[in-house]
Amino acid sequence: MSQFVKIFDTTLRDGEQSPGFSMNVAEKIQVAKRLERMGVDVIEAGFPVASQGDFDAVQAISAELKEAVVAGLARANLADVDRAWQAIQEAAKPRIHTFISSSDIHLEHQLKMSRKDVLKQAIKAVKKAKSHTDDVEFSAMDATRSDREYLAQMIGEAIDAGATTVNIPDTVGYAVPGEFGELIKYLVENVANIGEAVVSVHCHNDLGLAVANSLAAVRNGARQVECTINGIGERAGNTALEEIVMALQVRRDLIGLNTRVQTEQIYPTSRLVSSITGIRVQPNKAIVGANAFAHESGIHQDGLLKNKITYEIMTPETVGLSKSTLVLGKHSGRHAFRDRVKSFGYDLSEDQMEMAFQAFKNLCDLKKQVYDEDIEAIIGDEVIQIPDKYRLTFLSVTSGSELIPTATVQMEVDGKVIKTADLGNGPVDAVFKTIKKITGDTSNLVRYEVDAITGGTDAQGSVKCTLEKDGLTVIGRGSDTDIIVASGKAYINALNKLHYKRTDLTTDVDRTL
Ligand code: KIV
Ligand code: ZN
Numbered sequence: 122m123s124q125f126v127k128i129f130d131t132t133l134r135d136g137e138q139s140p141g142f143s144m145n146v147a148e149k150i151q152v153a154k155r156l157e158r159m160g161v162d163v164i165e166a167g168f169p170v171a172s173q174g175d176f177d178a179v180q181a182i183s184a185e186l187k188e189a190v191v192a193g194l195a196r197a198n199l200a201d202v203d204r205a206w207q208a209i210q211e212a213a214k215p216r217i218h219t220f221i222s223s224s225d226i227h228l229e230h231q232l233k234m235s236r237k238d239v240l241k242q243a244i245k246a247v248k249k250a251k252s253h254t255d256d257v258e259f260s261a262m263d264a265t266r267s268d269r270e271y272l273a274q275m276i277g278e279a280i281d282a283g284a285t286t287v288n289i290p291d292t293v294g295y296a297v298p299g300e301f302g303e304l305i306k307y308l309v310e311n312v313a314n315i316g317e318a319v320v321s322v323h324c325h326n327d328l329g330l331a332v333a334n335s336l337a338a339v340r341n342g343a344r345q346v347e348c349t350i351n352g353i354g355e356r357a358g359n360t361a362l363e364e365i366v367m368a369l370q371v372r373r374d375l376i377g378l379n380t381r382v383q384t385e386q387i388y389p390t391s392r393l394v395s396s397i398t399g400i401r402v403q404p405n406k407a408i409v410g411a412n413a414f415a416h417e418s419g420i421h422q423d424g425l426l427k428n429k430i431t432y433e434i435m436t437p438e439t440v441g442l443s444k445s446t447l448v449l450g451k452h453s454g455r456h457a458f459r460d461r462v463k464s465f466g467y468d469l470s471e472d473q474m475e476m477a478f479q480a481f482k483n484l485c486d487l488k489k490q491v492y493d494e495d496i497e498a499i500i501g502d503e504v505i506q507i508p509d510k511y512r513l514t515f516l517s518v519t520s521g522s523e524l525i526p527t528a529t530v531q532m533e534v535d536g537k538v539i540k541t542a543d544l545g546n547g548p549v550d551a552v553f554k555t556i557k558k559i560t561g562d563t564s565n566l567v568r569y570e571v572d573a574i575t576g577g578t579d580a581q582g583s584v585k586c587t588l589e590k591d592g593l594t595v596i597g598r599g600s601d602t603d604i605i606v607a608s609g610k611a612y613i614n615a616l617n618k619l620h621y622k623r624t625d626l627t628t629d630v631d632r633t634l
Pocket of ligand 1: 135220260262263288290291292293323325
């Protein structure tokens, strides 16, 4: 059996099912390239039939990547499989990933189909996928609540039909490690042709056990783990890539398995995903949280000073965490800037690079010291945000202890310039009211968060606005040395995302099988 565990990243597909998540194609390409560079084996780029936006993203990623397998998800029906193939056919290494439920709960209450019919449909879909490409993955959704014998039969028949990877999802995050390891062992021992396919697992984190379950699975024969950066995903999320990879690396003495992930890329990738999605990483999150390598206790600090091995099981450098570095300043040229941006893993066009450079120069006028995080914020804000229906062109606010806060905002709406003013309870309220007046926006502001990107009073403020409308939630982000301007940018970014999501959904297909 292989000593390698394949890492299948589904940040762009299952991760996209996180509430508030929305990325444009350019943002998804940046993430996909970063994942490829990190050494991920398979990148699930999206669910092409779900919407035109998903299709476009999967197609664009397929055209870009050279090393990683690009997977497109498809329900087990012929139209979905064909659509997935259309999206990935230009990929250097295309994979169709098709799925259908295997649990009686899903068969009875959702699909309203018999076990026999579901099996037939699964096999037809796998065969269709195989007619397009050799690399076919089959998933038995809700596997952990399925009858074991039926599951084993389904997996065996999928392999006979041509599946080269068989995935066992814990769709609802119900399993516990011993039990899940046992299930994998059972399948390895009872599916006669299991040796012809790679066994994969896909765990959700509803009980906080996704990583533990994935580890139990690899110790029992699974050789692919599906996971996401920062563990984002549907509900409580998926197995966190950084945690499973580092658990395998740190405990190789016990488990004896490797991945191809270059672990030094973990932290920058985590930051990229968090900054693009606006989904913040909790400070005590393992591996990539702000406190993951911070030692507070005096006894621990004493031990560390004597020998790091006393309280550190891995070094921050192993996961690519280094101190914020003072990167560039007012006198830095294009060359140095370009090198720095490339070192973060961004792959920008000439125009994008120039846009970022101009924004950097503007920032240098406002801020003495420009850090890596500042540059990443610039790229996120100025270069790869979604195509703008709404654009902020001017913002001015008067406020103070004796004044009624008043905002004047000028915006372009579909290229048309509109300027107006309004009052508010505070400066941010005044800005948001004015933007609403211009755009006619009726969404609800669910959350408003302000952070400093780096230390110091001249730090850029990073603002996130979560808006909700008609069941859709989006997180907009904006940064600026002036937090009122950052707030305006974040609100407008959220409005653009909402518009993008609503337009994309008008092409959405029926979500049942
Ligand atoms: O959670 C799940 O079962 C899935 C499948 C589509 C693999 O995401
Ligand atoms: Zn899932």
